[in-house]
Each structure stands twice: as structure tokens, then as C-alpha cells.
Amino acid sequence: MPVEGLNNVKIVFKPYEVVVFVEDGSLLDAALKGGVAIESLCGGRGICGKCKVKITVSDGELPPPKPREWKALSGDEIEEGYRLACMLKPRKDMVVYVPPSSRRGRLRLQTEGIKLEAPLKPMIRKYYVQVPAASLEDQRSDEERFLEVLKNNYGLSEVSVGLNALRKLPSTLREGEWKLTAVMWGKEVIDVEPGDTSKEGFGVAVDVGTTKIALYLLSLVNGEELATASVENPQRTFGEDVMTRMTYANRSPENLNNLHEVLVEALNRLVHEACANVGVGESRVYEAVVVGNTVMHHFLLNLETKYLSQSPYTQVLRQSFTVATEKVGLRINRSGYLHTLPTIKSFVGADNVAVCLVTRIADAEKPTLALDIGTNTEIDCGQKGLGLMVTSAPSGPAFEGWATKWGMTAADGAIERISIDPETLEIMYRTIGDRPPVGICGSGYVDVIAEMMKAGILNHRGGFNALESNHVRRGVEGYELVIAPAEETGIGKDIVITQKDVNEIVKAKAAIHAATTILLNHLKLREEDVDKIFLAGAFGSYIDPENARTIGMLPDVDLKRIVPIGNAAGSGAKLALLNTDERLEAERISVKATFIELATHPMFLEEYVKSMYLPYKSLEKYPKTKEFLSKLRFKTQ
Amino acid sequence: MPVEGLNNVKIVFKPYEVVVFVEDGSLLDAALKGGVAIESLCGGRGICGKCKVKITVSDGELPPPKPREWKALSGDEIEEGYRLACMLKPRKDMVVYVPPSSRRGRLRLQTEGIKLEAPLKPMIRKYYVQVPAASLEDQRSDEERFLEVLKNNYGLSEVSVGLNALRKLPSTLREGEWKLTAVMWGKEVIDVEPGDTSKEGFGVAVDVGTTKIALYLLSLVNGEELATASVENPQRTFGEDVMTRMTYANRSPENLNNLHEVLVEALNRLVHEACANVGVGESRVYEAVVVGNTVMHHFLLNLETKYLSQSPYTQVLRQSFTVATEKVGLRINRSGYLHTLPTIKSFVGADNVAVCLVTRIADAEKPTLALDIGTNTEIDCGQKGLGLMVTSAPSGPAFEGWATKWGMTAADGAIERISIDPETLEIMYRTIGDRPPVGICGSGYVDVIAEMMKAGILNHRGGFNALESNHVRRGVEGYELVIAPAEETGIGKDIVITQKDVNEIVKAKAAIHAATTILLNHLKLREEDVDKIFLAGAFGSYIDPENARTIGMLPDVDLKRIVPIGNAAGSGAKLALLNTDERLEAERISVKATFIELATHPMFLEEYVKSMYLPYKSLEKYPKTKEFLSKLRFKTQ
Ligand code: FES
Ligand code: FES
Structure with a gap:
């Protein structure tokens, strides 16, 4: 709870909905105080230009922009209310919007700007019923008495009961004193649970990337996202890129099966992790919807990739596909289902269909x-x-940290933000986890190329200009720009960007x-x-x-x-x-x-x-x- | 090939369609010569009356019935052309019908008298197709090109391809030079086979009895029965009757599962045996239809039997049920299906529904x-x-060889036919396999009670009449009839029928x-x-x-x-x-x-x-x- 004491200016940070009361200092300081992570490479000196925010409401006139702000912001931006957070000292209450490009950390990933709400209409539905007890007067089978109630109470007809549900039905009915919850996938009862569990139903959405697998645990009852879990794709042991993995898979059905199994095992671990985090039983997860590129899609289903990788690049399966999880070895509810979204072509997969769906x-x-x-x-x-x-x-792979001299994935110690003061050529950077730098990740390379352009270090053709500077020098491979000198780094070597790196990007x-x-x-x-x-x-x-x-x-x-x-x-x-x-x-x-x-x-x-x-x-x-x-x-x- | 030489009378035995040429001897001798097994207990002396046959066509007058025939046959029977085969010496060509009650051996079981033909309309269909090859001009997925041909050539729409079939599809298409046969179960392609295998499709029909399991291998293409195999129900280790087995099963899910598994394993061995006999691959068997009493039905599906065996005797499942064989562990085609016919009640099962179906x-x-x-x-x-x-x-269990002193199942050495000469009280019998007798099976008991009635040994109340006879004597348990004296038997003891045995029957x-x-x-x-x-x-x-x-x-x-x-x-x-x-x-x-x-x-x-x-x-x-x-x-x- 923010306390209004001596602090006399109230600042609301959007979209975080964080309220901060301050007496003095800059907006950047206020954000820091409120735990709102605004980007800053120059330490609030107004040089890096990363701390742009937009003042949407102000209780009175704002002080005019400083010269540094005129430099860092375009005329349009100033017109619209953008300011550098480090340069503005609030004197009046205000509402400040932090645009995605100025955010750091988790919230940067949030998908505002796009509506994800769809009315809830899951494949899985749960129905609580009270079944008449078996008696000498009602000698019908358990299945029939159960189905009749589903029909009478919910108008569900032509329902079938799956084998696993049938196996559990008699004891579930009697243990739950003839009250149970039916778990339905379409017209099939896939499970029965004693008592009323109709408010507890879960599903997982999974994105299987070549590099990373991300899993989301959602409630199918209210649509809420309860947990996420992610892991490196364990297939990387068999090859960093899809081509290498396919080459391996195509050598034998056993190889293909290996790739299939490590993938499914990874999913199983993620399901387990996400469920354990929020105390959800894995048997209450009834459905998995998976996307991935066409190669991952084929690996997941254990479909041959031989013809994906050679002309005419034929997929086995394009359409969406639904299969009992038992057949794939996915350990959610044992009668659950796996649904894969359709792919488009060998090189445009279900992940891209998902992108089109969202956008x-x-x-x-x-x-x-x-x-x-x-x-x-x-x-x-x-x-x-x-x-x-x-x-x-x-x-x-240049953006993924391959093919460049100091490239690395976006892990701790990777330089992910770089700014160059065009006047002094001073280089400012920030690393992931604020650790001593050990390399540069993709976003760092995009930054540095742009900043080198703005500072006149690179020319129109992408070549280094012959500049007098402490930072630009001639290395063994030609010109290079020193981003971080050895003494600042975590590896004791100069981290540089070379002409070749520029060319790759x-x-x-x-x-x-x-x-x-x-x-x-x-x-x-x-x-x-x-x-x-x-x-x-x-x-x-x-x-x-x-x-x-x-x-x-x-x-x-x-x-x-x-x-x-x-x-x-x-x-x-x-x-x-x-x-x-x-x-x-x-x-x-x-x-x-x-x-x-x-x-x-x-x-x-x-x-x-x-x-x-x-x-x-x-x-x-x-x-x-x-x-x-x-x-x-x-x-x- | 029967040769018409000196033998000058031609006899056709129906329904065997066996033709025999004879010079002299009785019809019984002629049958023996032709390998037609006609029942005979008295060795052709006209006493046992078991060798009844019907002369349906005769090339001229028959000799009149002998006195023994008048005794053994009713007036109606003689009117209709029935004669004792041992008493009639054929002098003219004739057609002889052997009624079921006079047959021995395998053919006795044949289901004449009832029409089994139904038009062929199996769940499994096979379709041979030639799929357009993948090319840079046709980059559709294998599945789509395949489905389109099924639609164009056979009008099959809304077809889905199962996962196992999808896994085989690419290599099957290419190995078979784009020609393949689709195996369809309803609207689902469950398998694909290279080339044209549309003439080769099989299914099994299974009757799971408490005592015995019988399996029939049939062609789904022409309805022909290709092989049969049978085995004792291995669940007998867990109890002779269903009640004992249920008591065992109801003690724990593991016990139930044991009964389930031994049953499925027995089915798997029978499938293997029947297929091996006729050189059919088990993967070409696509469907199994199983009947059995309600307890066997529940054991097969691994459904709880706890409530079957106690009031109010509730089944889990009455309706017919279809399930992927993988879920039950049945080893036919791995994407095959198991269908169980519906049951009626806890004590009237799918086997009885099948009887009603046939009749x-x-x-x-x-x-x-x-x-x-x-x-x-x-x-x-x-x-x-x-x-x-x-x-x-x-x-x-009296008819099944239990509860009677010398009762046994219908195995080698069991007395299955008994005749008593009402005049001399001479006892004639025949054993299964013509081995020295070791016991009496159910049909033997039915025979002996009836013959004892006819011979006046038993009275209206089922009691022994106090007769003077070598055969009827007083044993420890009261009157008994000696069927086979010790010296004739395979066990060195008198085989008898006691008053208690009569009471049980x-x-x-x-x-x-x-x-x-x-x-x-x-x-x-x-x-x-x-x-x-x-x-x-x-x-x-x-x-x-x-x-x-x-x-x-x-x-x-x-x-x-x-x-x-x-x-x-x-x-x-x-x-x-x-x-x-x-x-x-x-x-x-x-x-x-x-x-x-x-x-x-x-x-x-x-x-x-x-x-x-x-x-x-x-x-x-x-x-x-x-x-x-x-x-x-x-x-x-
Ligand atoms: S932090 Fe404001 S410009 Fe660098
Ligand atoms: S064999 Fe003909 S009556 Fe016995």
C-alpha cells in the first residue's frame, strides 16, 4: 500500500497500474521506487534515449522538454506527450504510460495491443449428475442409468462412454454416493469423478519450438492461465537445427522414434511441473493443444520427416489432427486428447497458423x-x-546468436540493449540479469547496428567508416567496434562487433x-x-x-x-x-x-x-x- | 475318387456328399467304407437303435423293415423312410440322409437346419487406389492427395486417417509406387498397405465361454471361414465357475486385471494359431467380434464385476461396445477394433444375444x-x-460332468453314448476317441437315464426298480447300474450310475x-x-x-x-x-x-x-x- 505522507505527487504507471507517491526525483526514479522496470542504458543522463514514456494525464502544465529530450525524441513524439523519464521531474499528479519498447523484464512480453479474449467454448465439458441408485427395481446397467441422467438433465444424447470411464464408473458411482461428474470430450465421456468436480478442469497449450518448448496450463472452466513452464527442446542433443535433426531421423525409424520420445518426455515433464506449481492433478488435465513448425509437428506425432526435407518437400499431414494421448504417450488424463493445429507447408507450420489466428x-x-x-x-x-x-x-541463425563472433542466446550476461552517444561515441549497454557481459544476443545486434548507423560508424553499404575513436579499431578481421572492453566483461576478453558480424546481420x-x-x-x-x-x-x-x-x-x-x-x-x-x-x-x-x-x-x-x-x-x-x-x-x- | 468296378450299387450319403460303390454288406458298412461316421453302439446288431438313417431316393423298392427295425423305429419314422443302417442291405442305388442324431464326430456340430447366410456388409472395407505422385507442382500433403483419390474413386468423404496409418503412409505410398490399399473401419482409415491387397481382409469371431474359448477366422472379403481354434479358458486356474472367479476378482483391481490379462492372452494365442494355420498375417486381421456371458464380457473389457455378483446384480455395461484393440491388448492389426455384442442382464450375456441372433x-x-x-x-x-x-x-454342473460320481467333461475316454437292450438289459456304450472308458459325460448321462426308463430300471419318480440283473446292484450309496465293469475301463474300477447321480440329473x-x-x-x-x-x-x-x-x-x-x-x-x-x-x-x-x-x-x-x-x-x-x-x-x- 502506497502511503500518502510527506510525498505529495501521485504518479500512476500504466499498464502496470502501479501508484507511486514521490517528493522529488525524476519519473525514472519514481518508477524504480514503484518497481516498474523502465529501460535505461545511460543511467539517467538523457543520452541513451531508452526511457521514453508518454504522459497521458497531467494535473497541470508539464515543464518544457530539455535539450536532450529534443534530441532523443522526434517532433511527433513530443507532440504526442512522449518524454524521457530520466529528464522529467514531476511536480503534479500524472498518469504515465510506459510503451513496450521502454519496458524491461516480464511485462515486456505481455500481449497488450492484441485481443486474446474468445468466448469460452472448450471441447471438454464437465457435468455434475446424481444417478439413481441401482436396486432390484432398477436393474439397468450402470452405464444406462448414468446416460439417462445426462440426457434428462443436460439434453445430451448419443453419448458414448469410453473404456477407461466405464472401468471407473461402478466404484465412482458408489464411492460418490451416486453423485459424480462426467468429463466429456465432445460426445464421449472420457472420465468420471466422484462428487462435484465441475469447477475443476484443465488443459494445456503448448508451443514446441526448435529451440524452446513453452507450455501453458489453463482452466477450461474460466479460461484463466494458471501456470507456465518452459524448457530447452531436448532434441538439441540431436542437432541444433531442424535439418540436422531430420537427417538423423531419416536414417532409421528408431532414430525418428528417439526424437519423438524425447519430445514427448519433455512435454510430460512440463505438464508435471506446471501442475505441481499450482497443485493440480495431472489426471485433471484433459486436453492438450500443440503448435510447432512442421518438423516439430511431425516429430511430435512420430510421422516420417524423410519427404519433408527433400524435394518436393511433402508433408505427411497438413490438416489439424486429434488423437488419444495414450497413442502418443502424453501423460495427462489417460483418456485425454491431443489436438495439433494444422500446418501450411513443409516450412510454414502450425505455429504460424497460430500467429495468424491470434493476429x-x-x-x-x-x-x-x-x-x-x-x-x-x-x-x-x-x-x-x-x-x-x-x-x-x-x-x-545470426539473430539467434550463431554466425556472429560474440553472438549468444538471450541468457544471463548477454548484452541485449546497446546505445551509442553520437557525439562522444560513448557506448552504453545493459545485459540480461545485469551480469558482466559474456556476449551479445540478437536484440543487442539490432541495437548496435542501428546505433552505429546513427553515430556514423557504419555507412550506407554497411561498411565501417574510418573513424578516429577509442572504440573503433582494426582487428585481425578488419574494422571492429569494441562494445565492452575485457576488464568489464565476465570472460576477460574484449567483446566486439566486427565487419563480418555486421555483414551477417x-x-x-x-x-x-x-x-x-x-x-x-x-x-x-x-x-x-x-x-x-x-x-x-x-x-x-x-x-x-x-x-x-x-x-x-x-x-x-x-x-x-x-x-x-x-x-x-x-x-x-x-x-x-x-x-x-x-x-x-x-x-x-x-x-x-x-x-x-x-x-x-x-x-x-x-x-x-x-x-x-x-x-x-x-x-x-x-x-x-x-x-x-x-x-x-x-x-x- | 470312387471307382465303379465290380461294385455295382451306388450310395450317396447326405449331407456329406460322399459317394460309395458297394457289392454287399449293410448301409452301415457302406458308410464306414466311405468314411461317413454313423453312430453305432451295438456293433450293427440292430439293438442300440442309434444308426437311424433316412432313404430319400431309391432306385426301386426297398426290402421291408426287419423286426428289429419295427422295434427301434416309430410308425411315423418308418412311414417317412427311416431305417436302421445296420439292418438294410442295399441292392439298388440310393440317396441316404444321415440325421444329426445319428452322426458322430465333427460334422455333428455343423449348423445345418439354420441359415447363417447374411449378405456381406462388414465394418471393414478395403479400397485400392493409385495416388498422384508428389511433385513440385503438387506439394499437397500425402494425406490430402490420398484422401482426394478415395473421394474421387469411391465417393468416400469425411474420411479421417488414423495415426498409425499416417505413420505408414509416406513409405507405403513410395514403396508401392503410389499404389496402395486403404483399410477402412467405417470412415476411418486404420491402415495402408502397399499395392493391391483388397482381396485379403480378415476378422475373428470369438465365443468366450466360462470353460472354453472358440475363435473363428473369417475372410471379410467373401465371408468364408478359414480356420478355427479353441482352448480351455485359462481363467479356470482362478476358479471353475464364474462365481469363484468373481470372488477372486472382487478382492482387488489387480486380481480383476489378472483375469482380464489371461483371457486376452488366450485370445492372442488363438488368433496366432488360427492365422498360422492358414498363413494369414495377424496384421491383416482388422476386427474381432466377441460374445460371452456377462461375466466373461466384463472380464474381457476389464470392467468391475463386484456389482454383478451381489444384489441387485448390476452390470457396468449392457450395450454393444467398440474399442480400439490396443486399449485391450488384443494383438490383431494394431489399429484394429474389438466389438462386443450387447448383453441382456447379469446372468444373460452376449452369447445368448448371439443365439437369438442366429435363431x-x-x-x-x-x-x-x-x-x-x-x-x-x-x-x-x-x-x-x-x-x-x-x-x-x-x-x-451335472451335465458338465460335475456333481455326479463318474462325471467328466467331454474328453477322450468319456462315455458319450449309452444304449440298453430292454430285453436283456445288455449295456452298450461308446466313448470319445473309442478309448477305454474313464468316466461319463453329460450326453452319456442323458442317454443312460432315458435308456434306464425304457428298460424299466427307473420308475416315474426316478427311483431304481428292484430288478434282478447283473448290472443293477446295491452299492454303498444304494442302487447303482454298472455301465462298464472294471476290466473294460481305463481306470480299473467299475463305472456306475448311482441313485444320487440320477437325482442330480x-x-x-x-x-x-x-x-x-x-x-x-x-x-x-x-x-x-x-x-x-x-x-x-x-x-x-x-x-x-x-x-x-x-x-x-x-x-x-x-x-x-x-x-x-x-x-x-x-x-x-x-x-x-x-x-x-x-x-x-x-x-x-x-x-x-x-x-x-x-x-x-x-x-x-x-x-x-x-x-x-x-x-x-x-x-x-x-x-x-x-x-x-x-x-x-x-x-x-
Ligand atoms: S535513461 Fe533516460 S535517456 Fe538514458
Ligand atoms: S448299429 Fe444299428 S441298431 Fe445298433
Whole structure:
């Protein structure tokens, strides 16, 4: 409880709903006091520009922006009420909105900006009934007396009782004094539980990524999310990427089965962990809805991947699929069901269908893009009436911490935010967990390339300008920028970004940009027509949208149009778990989506080459970036 | 090939279709020559009367019946062309029909007299298809291209492909050069096989008896029966009768599971044996239809039997049930299905529904009875429009070789046929396998009681008459009849029938008769109204119908109306396997049948007491028996 004492200014931080009373200090200090994690790389010196917030309500005039704020914010932003939290000292009560790009930590992942609510319409329903006792006058079988009550009380007809439920029925009836709860999956009674358990029913939504598996435990009674659990995909032992794993799987059915089994075992552990966290019995989890790319999808179902990996790249199964969990070895309720969302093609999977489901992209009133950035970046582009185009861009592993000198995954000690003071070339950074740096993760690379552009260290072609600086130097592989000198790091070596690293990042973002251009082109849309860009996945949520736009990974649209949506694949799985209409919609999306093959696309190479610039060959396409590049101290060459 | 040489008379034995050419000797000799097993206890001396045959066609006048034939045959029988095979020396070509009661061995069990043909309409269908090859132009999933061909070629829509079939689909398509056969169970593809295997599909029909399990392997493509296999029910280790087994099962779920597992394992061995005999792969067996009494039915499905065995005797499941064989552990095709026919009540099971199915008793034009005689004798009585009444009479184990001094099951060395020369009281018998006798089986007891009546050894009340004879003597337990003196036996002891044995058999037949009377009474029918009596089961097929009638086990109807139908429960299972309409009919029978509870029936005790006579208290009810009893040398007392 905040106490109103001597502190005389009340600040409400949105969307956290945190209230803080302060006497003095900056908004950044106030946020710190309230436990609201606002990004800051320069320690509140107004240099890094990361602490942007928007004052939505103010009890009186605000002090005018400081010079540093004029520098860090665009005219439009100032117009809209954006300020640097570290530069503003509140004197009046105010309401402050912290935009996603200024957030740190868990809340950054939250999927505001997108409506996830669907009316609850789960496949699993529970019905509490009181069954007439068996007697010499009522010698009907237990099954018949039970089914009759279901019919009389709930109008349920043509119901069948599964074998496991039948096996439990007689003792459940008698132990519960003829009162029990029927667990129904569609028209099938899959379990019976003594007494009234109708308020206790659970399901899991799972996103099986190549790298990580995330599981969400939800109540099927009120839709609430109760627990999450995640783990590295244990298949990584068999290969980091899907191709290596398929090569292994394709050697023998036993190999395929190994990949299948480690995956299912991982899911079982996650179910166990999530259930244990909130004290839910695993037998009360009745359904699992799983999404994943097509390879993970096939591995989960133990379907052959041999033909996925070689031309003509044929999937075994595209459609959504439902199977008894017993057949897959998934340990939830033993008569539970596993549902997989449909895939689209060998390289566009159920995870992408889930993204389309969450973003409602096929029904968007205006042109909409969704990007799920990874080794392969799935891109969806659509609008109601115009259709839905999807593709998979070979963006490579650079953003995932591979292929760059100091790249690493987004783990403790990874530099995830970088800012460069364009005047002094001072480098500011923050690491995950605020530990001494040990490497740079994807969002750090996006930041540093953009900041190097803004500081004039990189030119239009992505080459280093020959600058006089303590930070830019000539290394064995050519120019490099020292991000963290050895003495600051956790590994005793200089952490640098080399020319080769820049090239790798440029190649990655070029593939994404070329693919985006091609999709837009198919729909006869221009970049400036795009109303909304959804960034799905962890990477998409952690990158700085402005910097991603600056380097040309995203089209040059207004920042407000770029919406990070967290693990949208998982969110789509949740939707489908909670509402069966969403499963039908997923199937419609899978059928409706037109897959654009890039490898053989006549435009791809040309667009790719044009995108190998920072931000793009023709600066006309990037007016916002062009504007500030023109103001640079050092001109691009 | 019979050769027409010096032998100049041609004899055709029906229904065997055996042709024999003979020069001299009796018809019995001719049958022996042709391998047609006609019953004979007296060695062709015209005494036992067992070798009755009917001359249906004769190329000229027959010699007139001999005195022995006049004695052994009724006037009606002689009128219809019946003769003793041992007494007739054929001089002209003829066609001879061997009635079931005169047959020995395997063919005795055949279910002539009843039509088993139903149009083939199995649940399993196979479809041969050629699927378009995957190509860069046709990148659809294997499943979609496959389903489209099924739709285009066979009009099959809304088809789903099961997980096991999906797992095999890609390699099957490619190994079979895009030609494969889909195995469908309803709308589900349960398996795929390379090439065209549409002519090769099998199912098994199984009758799980308390004592014996019989399995039939059938082609689902042409309905042919390919192999049978049978085995003792291994649950006998846990108790001879169902009550003992239930007592064991009810002690713990593990015990129940033990009974379940030994049963399933026995089925698995039978499937294996039947398949191995005819070189059929077990994976080509797609469906099993199983019948059995309600206790066996529950054991098979691993359903609790606790409430079956105690008042109010509630079943878990009455309705027909279908389940994936994987869930039960049955090893046929791994995606195959097990179907159990419905039961009626705790003590009238799916085996009895199968009997009703085979006999079409609910649709009979005239009043019809069916009896399946065992420890409990299920009796069905019905007529179209009148309804179907069923009951279970507590006939006890006497017919099954228990409760009598020398009783045994119908195994090698068991006396199964007995004849007594009423003049000399000479005793003639035949054992199973023609081995030295070691005991008497149920049909032997029925024979001997009837023959003792005819020979005046037993009186109307079932007591021994004080006769002067080498065979009747006073033993420790009162009068006894020596069937086989010690020196003839395989055990070195006299095999006898005691007064107590007679009493046990009388009690057993009395329960059956009383139950029959009650059912007829419920339908307002008299015994003489009965148009047909079907005798189901091994015992019903092996007993001499005339003797069964003589002792009052069956009503006093014309012998032609008594039709042994072998393992009708198994036959019903076969019908249901081959035609899904029969499954619906079975469900209708199960619903329609009215169960008459005898234990509490007001008439039962009275009728039971009246039936404790030989054949019945009032001889008016048994005019045929009364007639010959009146001619006896020794009068009943
Ligand atoms: S913290 Fe405000 S600009 Fe760096
Ligand atoms: S064999 Fe013909 S009467 Fe015995």
C-alpha cells in the first residue's frame, strides 16, 4: 500500500497500474521506487534515449522538454506527450504510460495491443449428475442409468462412454454416493469423478519450438492461465537445427522414434511441473493443444520427416489432427486428447497458423503484416478480401546468436540493449540479469547496428567508416567496434562487433525485408500501406522496433504500428484450447493461406541484393531513417 | 475318387456328399467304407437303435423293415423312410440322409437346419487406389492427395486417417509406387498397405465361454471361414465357475486385471494359431467380434464385476461396445477394433444375444424355443409379435460332468453314448476317441437315464426298480447300474450310475423344464404349440434329442422340431462380424428381450417340483413317452 505522507505527487504507471507517491526525483526514479522496470542504458543522463514514456494525464502544465529530450525524441513524439523519464521531474499528479519498447523484464512480453479474449467454448465439458441408485427395481446397467441422467438433465444424447470411464464408473458411482461428474470430450465421456468436480478442469497449450518448448496450463472452466513452464527442446542433443535433426531421423525409424520420445518426455515433464506449481492433478488435465513448425509437428506425432526435407518437400499431414494421448504417450488424463493445429507447408507450420489466428490477419480491415523472426522467419501478410500470403525467409541463425563472433542466446550476461552517444561515441549497454557481459544476443545486434548507423560508424553499404575513436579499431578481421572492453566483461576478453558480424546481420535482415517486399507485392500493396506489423516470438518482443526499422528489417512505418505480441504461437494454441471455433478458423487459415516459395521466386534475388544496404538501396523507401542520417556528424560514404 | 468296378450299387450319403460303390454288406458298412461316421453302439446288431438313417431316393423298392427295425423305429419314422443302417442291405442305388442324431464326430456340430447366410456388409472395407505422385507442382500433403483419390474413386468423404496409418503412409505410398490399399473401419482409415491387397481382409469371431474359448477366422472379403481354434479358458486356474472367479476378482483391481490379462492372452494365442494355420498375417486381421456371458464380457473389457455378483446384480455395461484393440491388448492389426455384442442382464450375456441372433427367434413365424444348456441354461422363447422372453435356469454342473460320481467333461475316454437292450438289459456304450472308458459325460448321462426308463430300471419318480440283473446292484450309496465293469475301463474300477447321480440329473433337467414352462406360460403358449426347439452349444449338439425329450428335459414335441445348432454363440459372433446390420439387430434383441427372474418367480418352485419326475409329474404332458412307457416289461411304480 502506497502511503500518502510527506510525498505529495501521485504518479500512476500504466499498464502496470502501479501508484507511486514521490517528493522529488525524476519519473525514472519514481518508477524504480514503484518497481516498474523502465529501460535505461545511460543511467539517467538523457543520452541513451531508452526511457521514453508518454504522459497521458497531467494535473497541470508539464515543464518544457530539455535539450536532450529534443534530441532523443522526434517532433511527433513530443507532440504526442512522449518524454524521457530520466529528464522529467514531476511536480503534479500524472498518469504515465510506459510503451513496450521502454519496458524491461516480464511485462515486456505481455500481449497488450492484441485481443486474446474468445468466448469460452472448450471441447471438454464437465457435468455434475446424481444417478439413481441401482436396486432390484432398477436393474439397468450402470452405464444406462448414468446416460439417462445426462440426457434428462443436460439434453445430451448419443453419448458414448469410453473404456477407461466405464472401468471407473461402478466404484465412482458408489464411492460418490451416486453423485459424480462426467468429463466429456465432445460426445464421449472420457472420465468420471466422484462428487462435484465441475469447477475443476484443465488443459494445456503448448508451443514446441526448435529451440524452446513453452507450455501453458489453463482452466477450461474460466479460461484463466494458471501456470507456465518452459524448457530447452531436448532434441538439441540431436542437432541444433531442424535439418540436422531430420537427417538423423531419416536414417532409421528408431532414430525418428528417439526424437519423438524425447519430445514427448519433455512435454510430460512440463505438464508435471506446471501442475505441481499450482497443485493440480495431472489426471485433471484433459486436453492438450500443440503448435510447432512442421518438423516439430511431425516429430511430435512420430510421422516420417524423410519427404519433408527433400524435394518436393511433402508433408505427411497438413490438416489439424486429434488423437488419444495414450497413442502418443502424453501423460495427462489417460483418456485425454491431443489436438495439433494444422500446418501450411513443409516450412510454414502450425505455429504460424497460430500467429495468424491470434493476429486475425486474414480478417484485418487494413493491410497487416506479422513476422515471427528466427532462423527461418515466417512472414504473413493479409487483409480481409485481399487474401493471406505466407512465406518463410531464410534469415539464418545470426539473430539467434550463431554466425556472429560474440553472438549468444538471450541468457544471463548477454548484452541485449546497446546505445551509442553520437557525439562522444560513448557506448552504453545493459545485459540480461545485469551480469558482466559474456556476449551479445540478437536484440543487442539490432541495437548496435542501428546505433552505429546513427553515430556514423557504419555507412550506407554497411561498411565501417574510418573513424578516429577509442572504440573503433582494426582487428585481425578488419574494422571492429569494441562494445565492452575485457576488464568489464565476465570472460576477460574484449567483446566486439566486427565487419563480418555486421555483414551477417545485414544478410539476415535483408532476407526478411526482401520476403516482406515480395509478399506486399503479391497483394499489390506498398510498404506505406501497411497498417500494422505484429512481431511474434521472443526475439520480436525483445528487439527495439525503432532500431529494427532503422536498419531496414521492418518497413519504414510509424512506430505505433509495430506491435510486439510475445509468444503468439503459444497464444494461438491457448485460443484453440479454449474455443473450438478457433480450431475451425485455424483450419480455414491453413487452407486459405497462399504459400510463396522464395527459393525459386523471380524477384527474390534482386530484392535481397537491394536490401543488403543500411537500411535499403534506395533511401526513398526509408524517409524516417533518411531524415536523421542526413543530420549525421559523419556522412555515409 | 470312387471307382465303379465290380461294385455295382451306388450310395450317396447326405449331407456329406460322399459317394460309395458297394457289392454287399449293410448301409452301415457302406458308410464306414466311405468314411461317413454313423453312430453305432451295438456293433450293427440292430439293438442300440442309434444308426437311424433316412432313404430319400431309391432306385426301386426297398426290402421291408426287419423286426428289429419295427422295434427301434416309430410308425411315423418308418412311414417317412427311416431305417436302421445296420439292418438294410442295399441292392439298388440310393440317396441316404444321415440325421444329426445319428452322426458322430465333427460334422455333428455343423449348423445345418439354420441359415447363417447374411449378405456381406462388414465394418471393414478395403479400397485400392493409385495416388498422384508428389511433385513440385503438387506439394499437397500425402494425406490430402490420398484422401482426394478415395473421394474421387469411391465417393468416400469425411474420411479421417488414423495415426498409425499416417505413420505408414509416406513409405507405403513410395514403396508401392503410389499404389496402395486403404483399410477402412467405417470412415476411418486404420491402415495402408502397399499395392493391391483388397482381396485379403480378415476378422475373428470369438465365443468366450466360462470353460472354453472358440475363435473363428473369417475372410471379410467373401465371408468364408478359414480356420478355427479353441482352448480351455485359462481363467479356470482362478476358479471353475464364474462365481469363484468373481470372488477372486472382487478382492482387488489387480486380481480383476489378472483375469482380464489371461483371457486376452488366450485370445492372442488363438488368433496366432488360427492365422498360422492358414498363413494369414495377424496384421491383416482388422476386427474381432466377441460374445460371452456377462461375466466373461466384463472380464474381457476389464470392467468391475463386484456389482454383478451381489444384489441387485448390476452390470457396468449392457450395450454393444467398440474399442480400439490396443486399449485391450488384443494383438490383431494394431489399429484394429474389438466389438462386443450387447448383453441382456447379469446372468444373460452376449452369447445368448448371439443365439437369438442366429435363431431369429424374435422374428419367428411360430413359437420357438432356444436352449443353451450348461451350468446355467439360457432359455429364449419368442415369436414375432408375441415378444421375446429370456431366462437363465440354474441347471447346475451335472451335465458338465460335475456333481455326479463318474462325471467328466467331454474328453477322450468319456462315455458319450449309452444304449440298453430292454430285453436283456445288455449295456452298450461308446466313448470319445473309442478309448477305454474313464468316466461319463453329460450326453452319456442323458442317454443312460432315458435308456434306464425304457428298460424299466427307473420308475416315474426316478427311483431304481428292484430288478434282478447283473448290472443293477446295491452299492454303498444304494442302487447303482454298472455301465462298464472294471476290466473294460481305463481306470480299473467299475463305472456306475448311482441313485444320487440320477437325482442330480433329474434336478438339472427339472430346472430347465420348469424354466421353459414359465417362459411359455408368460407368452401364453403350451408345450405343443412350440414349432421349433434350437439346441445351442456343444452339449445341446451332442445329446440325443429323443433321449432328452424322453427324460423330460425338452417338451414332448416331434423330433424334427428339435434342431441342434452347434456353437450358436460363435455363429452369432460370425454374423455380427460379417454384417453390421446384425450388430444393430443384436442391440435391438438386447433391448427387446424381457428377462424373467426365476429365483423370485412365484411359479418356479411348483413347476420345479412337478418336473422332478421322469419325465414329468403328469404323464399327459408327455404322450410320446407315456406311450412307450406303457409297453414296458417292468412297470413303473
Ligand atoms: S535513461 Fe533516460 S535517456 Fe538514458
Ligand atoms: S448299429 Fe444299428 S441298431 Fe445298433
